[in-house]
Amino acid sequence: MSIWSKYKELVASRLSNGAVPDVKGVGYWRDKLFQVIVVYMLPVCMIAYIPAMVLCYYLDQPYIAFYDSLAVALLAMVTFSKKMNLRWRKLLFVFTMYLLSVTLLYYMGVYGPGLLYLLSTVIFVSLIYSSKLAYWCIAANTAICVLFALGMHLGLMDSALVNIYTPAAWLAVASNQVLLSVLFAVSIQMLTSGLAQTLDKESSLKESIRNEMVESERLVKELKIKNEEMEQFTYIASHDLQEPLNTILGITEVLKLPSSKKGDGDFENSLDYISFSVERLKLLIKGLLDYARIGRQLEPKEIKCDEVIKNVVGDLQSAVSESGTKVLIDESVRRMAPLAVFPLDFNQLFQNLISNAIKFRRRDVEPIIELSVKEESDFFEFLVIDNGIGIKQDDLDKIFIIFKRVHGDASYEGTGIGLAFCKKIVELHRGKIWVESKAGSGSSFYFTISRHLAK
Known part of the structure; x- marks a missing residue:
């Protein structure tokens, strides 16, 4: 790498103003332009500085030599200082420009720039x-020129300008500088205004594209969930729903046999099996219909979570009292801010989790259910803990599948659809649900609910 490249890299690192924004606005390009100015300013000044010092020596101008040296030192600070931020570098740069202009006007007059x-x-x-x-x-420039004119008129300064101009002539010359300054300021303002409008349009376009991408990702995610539901429904139609139908069909075929007689014990048992299978089929179909209805409430509403939980516990009061269950609501739930949810589905979510915890309790232990919440920037993370029979490690990935029962014990009634409800409701609220458990040691159900559902 050449010396010039290393120098530019060093200056860029000193003047870096943080991370590059996604949309580079006018402010970004102003800072970038200042960086370019600083890169070239010091080398160009040094080219002029050495001849100027020689000229000052021969013309016996120590003051000009001093102020030129001070200006170069200040520019070096602007370029290489490690601790100075960009704002102070710009201010010091402008101060240096004024220092040079006033010094050259005073000591060199018309011969200075x-x-x-x-x-x-x-x-x-x-x-x-x-x-x-x-x-x-x-x-400020106008004020400087006027002050020089007053100094000349009142005889307050011994400047080179006094030997060249009268106050009126000096003001006539200085007014041209003021006119050019106005023209440049207006022209640059028009240029930067056009640039700002273009960058604003670019920013709006990028924001629109970003929003469309977010919406597309959401739709893709919903489509993926719908596809998974369709796969589950296909499995149910081919397996779970056919199971009781096959039972009924098999028993019906047996009853058609000549040996089957009404009043016979086996005949009565067969009718019981048919009734049981029909009832199970009705429950499965009802469960499917209820599952399909989740998400029909399209408008989210703000609720207070502790009130929802208290209402759910009230609805389950019979089961709570009969089982002697203690439902403990943590202070974090009472303190949490109102949350936008789909109220009916959100209510069903807690009802399923609490009723499951009551159903799968240990008979020799007082049932305890604890509910708490942790607030994050984009979501609420809820936790429902019970001290029930727990879940085997091999079954943790299966419990949220519709009609999948991991507790085959006949003492636990149900169709295995409750936790599938919970999963669908949580995903409807742009969250996720998972469980940590160990057989015989209770379960901890975690689920998240987006804070931005209403947006």
Whole structure:
């Protein structure tokens, strides 16, 4: 890498203003332009600095040598200082420009580029700050020229200007600098305004594309969920629903046999099997219909979660009292902010989790259910803990599948659809649900609910 490349890289690292924004606005390009100005300013100044020092020596101008050296030192600070932020670098740069202009005007008069430095200051401020601030620089330049004229008129200064101009002639020359400053400030303002409008349109377009991508991802996710539901429904239609039908069909065929007689014990048992299978089929069909209805409530509403849980516990009071279950609602639930949800489905979610915890309790232990919540920036994470019979590790991935019962014990009634309800309801609220459990040691159900459902 060449010395020049290393130098530019060093200056860029000193003037870096943080991460590059997604949409580079006018402010970003002003800072970038200032970086380019600083990169070239010091080398160009050094080219002029050495001949200037030689000239000051032969012309016996120690003051000019001092102020030129001070200006170079200040520019070096702007370029290489490690601790100075961008704002102070810009201010120091503008101060240096004014220092040079006033010094050259005072000591060199018409032979110095003092007026050119005043004009350049307006241009630089228009580029690295804003044209509005440049108008203040024009006012400052005008004030400097007027003060020089007053000093000349009142005889208060021994400047090279006094030997060349009368106050009126000086003001006539200086007014041209002011006019050019106004023209440059107006022109740059028009340029940056057009750039700002273009960048604003770019920003709006990117935001629109980003929103469309988010919406597309949401629709893809919903489509994926629907496809998974269709696969489950296909499995149910081919297996779970056919099971009781096959039982009925088999027993019916047996009853058609000549040996089957009404009043016979086997005949009565067969009728019981048919009744049981029909009832099970009715429950399965009802469960499917209820499952399909989840999400029909399209408008989310704000609720207070602790009130929902208290209502659910009230609805389950009979089962709670009969089992002697203690339902403990943590203070975090009472303190949480109102949450936008689909109320009927959200109510069903807690009803299923609490009723499951009551159903799968251990007979020799007082049932306890604890509910708490943890607030994150984008979602609420709920936790429902019970001290019931727990779930085997091999079954943790199966319990949210519709009609999948991991407890085959006949003492636990049900169709195995409750936790499938919970999964669908949580996904409807843009969250996820999972469980941590160990057989015989209770279960901990976690689920998240988006804070932005109403947006």
